[in-house]
Amino acid sequence: MKGTRSAEAGSALIEFAGSLILLAVMFSGIFEIGYSFYTYGELVSAVRPFIGAYTPLYSVGQNRETVSPYLGRTLQLAGYEGELQFGLREEPQRRMTLEQFASRWSAADQGVAFFDPQLWDSWRRRGFPGRVIAADNYTVAVSRL
Secondary structure, three states: OHHHHHHHHHHHHHHHHHHHHHHHHHHHHHHHHHHHHHHHHHHHHHHHHHOOOOOOEEEEOOOOOOHHHHHOOOOEEEOOOHHHHHHHHHOHHHOOOHHHHHHHHHHOOOOEEEEOHHHHHHHHHOOOOOEEEEEOOOOEEEEOO
16 A cells, blocks of 8 residues: 555656646747747837838738737738738739839838848848848848838
8 A cells, every 4th residue: 555655646746747847838938929929019119210101011921910010000911921822812913922022122212121031131142122120030120221
């Protein structure tokens, strides 16, 4: 009997320790998600001075869903479909390719684009015009000015 109780206590201790580890992993994910939402606000705050009432806004190679509500403006998606693929098939006039974006951007005198970091790095190395005004782990904000 004594051996069974100590085995049960040991098993309970292992389950408890495993639960603590699981909770720690879950909470670290929650804090990371919360942090990324927090950085969206910081990113938008840094970009806001570069955005006027008629400044064209783009999201290039990604869909930063939280940026639009922070700015109170709609962003034109370029080179991204993802979860919006069905809607873009239904309304193809809303689809913008990367080539169309590059043409509009180069012809414009103002604009702000939120780039996927890897895409921006590639375009920057090829001499694409724009000035980085803010960045986080997920987005590089670039101004045409």
